[in-house]
Amino acid sequence: MLVCLDPGHGGSDLGAISNGIYEKDITLKLAQKVKDNLTRKYVVDVLLTREKDEDVSLKDRADMANKAKANFFLSLHVNAGKGEGYEDYIYNSLSVTSKTAALREIVHSVLANFYAGYRCMDRGMKKANYYVLRETDMSAVLCENLFVDSAYDEKLLKDEAFIENLSRAYVEAIAMALNLSKKSSTLYAVQVGAYSSIIYASRVANDLKAKGYDAVIKEIPNL
Structure with a gap:
C-alpha cells in the first residue's frame, strides 16, 4: 500500500500568508509528521511530493503519484479568506468513483470529529476542479486545515502540540480509510x-x- 502525501505550495509559492505564517511551512511540517507517525504505526509506504521547501508544479505532483502507482493521494493545505474551520474536497466530476467518495467520507468524519474537540467549524465535504484531484489516477482528497487569517485558527496553527495531534488524527483517518494493518498495538x-x-x-x-x-x-x- 502506497500513500502519496502532498504538502501544498512550497519554494516561491508561499500559499496563504498572515502574521508571519506561511501555508507552505505548515503543510510541509504536517505532512512530515503524518509520514513519520503513519509509517511507525502501520504497514504502509508513504511518498511526499516534496521533502523540503522547494518549488514543485501541480503537474509534477500528479505525475509523481501516478508514476509511483500510489493507492491514495492526500493533498494538505491551509485556508485563507477570513473564514474559519476545516473542509475537504474531491474532484467535481461524475467520473469520481464511489470508492473515492467513501474514502473521503471516512477522512472527513475523523478530521471533523478531531476539530470539534477544538471548537472548530466543520465547513463540510465539497467538490472542486483542482488539478491534483483531476489529474491523479488514484482516489484523491484535498484538505483545507483552518484559516491563517482567523485569530482563533492562527493560534492553533502556531501551536506545535496541536500540529502533532492533527498529524495523529490524519494517521487515524488514513489507516481507517485504507484498512491498514498495524505494526504493533498503540495505547494512550x-x-x-x-x-x-x-x-x-x-x-x-x-x-x-x-x-x-x-x-x-x-x-x-x-x-
Whole structure:
C-alpha cells in the first residue's frame, strides 16, 4: 500500500500568508509528521511530493503519484479568506468513483470529529476542479486545515502540540480509510487525577472500575 502525501505550495509559492505564517511551512511540517507517525504505526509506504521547501508544479505532483502507482493521494493545505474551520474536497466530476467518495467520507468524519474537540467549524465535504484531484489516477482528497487569517485558527496553527495531534488524527483517518494493518498495538493513557492519600486514589479508581473502565494506581515521586 502506497500513500502519496502532498504538502501544498512550497519554494516561491508561499500559499496563504498572515502574521508571519506561511501555508507552505505548515503543510510541509504536517505532512512530515503524518509520514513519520503513519509509517511507525502501520504497514504502509508513504511518498511526499516534496521533502523540503522547494518549488514543485501541480503537474509534477500528479505525475509523481501516478508514476509511483500510489493507492491514495492526500493533498494538505491551509485556508485563507477570513473564514474559519476545516473542509475537504474531491474532484467535481461524475467520473469520481464511489470508492473515492467513501474514502473521503471516512477522512472527513475523523478530521471533523478531531476539530470539534477544538471548537472548530466543520465547513463540510465539497467538490472542486483542482488539478491534483483531476489529474491523479488514484482516489484523491484535498484538505483545507483552518484559516491563517482567523485569530482563533492562527493560534492553533502556531501551536506545535496541536500540529502533532492533527498529524495523529490524519494517521487515524488514513489507516481507517485504507484498512491498514498495524505494526504493533498503540495505547494512550489518560490520567484523571493525582492524590496524596491512597484512600482518595482508591475511591476514584473503584468508581471508574464500577463504570467499566480500567483503573491503575501508580505511586509517583512528589517532586
